[in-house]
Amino acid sequence: MRSDRWLLPILTGHRQAWGLLLSLLGLLIGLHILGWILPSLTTVSVLLVWVGFWLALWLTLFWRRRLWRRLVVQAVVQPNSRWQARLARGWMLAPGQGLVAAGLALALVLSLTRGIPATTWVLLVLLLPFWVFGWYRAQQALARHLRDAYVRVVTGQLLHRLNGWFLLLALTLMALWQDLPDLRSASLFQAMAYYSLQYQLESDLLSALMITVSSLDGVYHWLVQQLGVVDHGWVVTLLAWMSLLVREALFVWPWLYLCQGIAVLYQSSRGDRGHDDPKQQLD
Numbered sequence: 001m002r003s004d005r006w007l008l009p010i011l012t013g014h015r016q017a018w019g020l021l022l023s024l025l026g027l028l029i030g031l032h033i034l035g036w037i038l039p040s041l042t043t044v045s046v047l048l049v050w051v052g053f054w055l056a057l058w059l060t061l062f063w064r065r066r067l068w069r070r071l072v073v074q075a076v077v078q079p080n081s082r083w084q085a086r087l088a089r090g091w092m093l094a095p096g097q098g099l100v101a102a103g104l105a106l107a108l109v110l111s112l113t114r115g116i117p118a119t120t121w122v123l124l125v126l127l128l129p130f131w132v133f134g135w136y137r138a139q140q141a142l143a144r145h146l147r148d149a150y151v152r153v154v155t156g157q158l159l160h161r162l163n164g165w166f167l168l169l170a171l172t173l174m175a176l177w178q179d180l181p182d183l184r185s186a187s188l189f190q191a192m193a194y195y196s197l198q199y200q201l202e203s204d205l206l207s208a209l210m211i212t213v214s215s216l217d218g219v220y221h222w223l224v225q226q227l228g229v230v231d232h233g234w235v236v237t238l239l240a241w242m243s244l245l246v247r248e249a250l251f252v253w254p255w256l257y258l259c260q261g262i263a264v265l266y267q268s269s270r271g272d273r274g275h276d277d278p279k280q281q282l283d
Helices: 004-008 015-040 043-076 083-089 091-114 118-142 148-176 188-196 203-229 235-269
Strands: none
Touching: 015 043, 015 091, 015 118, 015 235, 043 091, 043 148, 043 203, 043 235, 091 203, 091 235, 118 148, 118 235, 148 235, 188 203
16 A cells, blocks of 8 residues: 555564664664763763764765765766876865864764753654654665665755754744743843853863853843843844754754764665665565
8 A cells, every 4th residue: 555655664664774763762862861971971081972973973974075076076077087086085075074073073062961951852752763764765766866876875965954954943943932041130241150150060171161152152142131121123033043043953963964874884784775675675
């Protein structure tokens, strides 16, 4: 039936899909536990966590970027040119992607330290089956039109954008309903101090970073409430939405990159070529 085909692979017990779903659920649980223990970790332990995130994100970003570079090189450079092989390797992309991964890893560490609301974790758990379904289903659909080497990277890009913007919108809407302290009668320094003293951390480095980030939160909330007193309606709304979008993106984007990296690693370790292996057909 058509409905059975649409619900693949979640409801039919497809091994690869269930294995990937459990892997991503394990990653989510691990991040949740890490958010609990980060405040009690020493600086060395925090740096090790950051390095782990950085390596995972760098490998994912570099893999994506190198495939896109290879596609451009094959389309532009002559096949018999000596630059074909040199540019296709894409190792010049490694430093730039490493810097991006370092920033995303730091953002993820700070987001987990700040604390992720329970509603966010619930939303992520509920979205996991749909992400896995989209991962396999999009590969199957794109395999009819794309070359094999680029099916996974295009699938990841598609899921990243769709899930990313949905999560950003949903988390931002939820954040707008959170209760905030009344800072209308407070000075800017008092607002910064109030937010910066909320975290008691074992690591001096992490504490310094969180004081900086929390102070910026205090500046933002103070400005929004002060502008609200003067009745700059659209200005307040724009500032609130922009700030919330940026803050939520600092968690959403690294999370989605980790999901893609886990998915590619899982399929590769299982020897699953996914769409082009007759033994693994989802139909």
